[in-house]
Amino acid sequence: KQEVTQIPAALSVPEGENLVLNCSFTDSAIYNLQWFRQDPGKGLTSLLLIQSSQREQTSGRLNASLDKSSGRSTLYIAASQPGDSATYLCAARNAGGTSYGKLTFGQGTILTVHP
């Protein structure tokens, strides 16, 4: 059974810092891994999706990497801003067991960027 863990659970940084969020998963049989952002009381906003054959994806100040063999992914946020404050979730799309790819989520990292 896939298990996804995110470290740290919470992170508070001053504006302008570069930061790294970590995600690990136990079953490497995945189609892809996806990072989401969730603002309080809101739904999920997809940030980056990395296919299992890829090593990284970039979008603006965000860069996500994937090391499938070691079961790890990182989300790097450059020059953080107060508007980046949110909960960040990673989710693995499972290929093992079934073919339809249900997502297994981590518990999330609560990020606070203070001015």
Add this chain to the structure above:
Amino acid sequence: GAGVSQSPRYKVAKRGQDVALRCDPISGHVSLFWYQQALGQGPEFLTYFQNEAQLDKSGLPSDRFFAERPEGSVSTLKIQRTQQEDSAVYLCASSFKGGPYEQYFGPGTRLTVT
């Protein structure tokens, strides 16, 4: 085009009441997923539909939970005799097909059972 929509956005139910949560997926999407997100947790898988067929309901927490997608489009998640532990956000996602295709999420329905 329109994204995934869910209704109602908020629902307050008294313990013991039945509720029905609706999901309108993106038009043409074959796959539909329901997830449950408890406060402070990541979403957890509930059930999966491919067109009108419910292929996996392993995540449904009890037999009080029932989901359907009779015409392969709109889906309804029904919870009978609601309990306080059912309080959560219920998220619906659709994708073009199963497997590696990206899932697009709706805004969720926040259910509070009092």
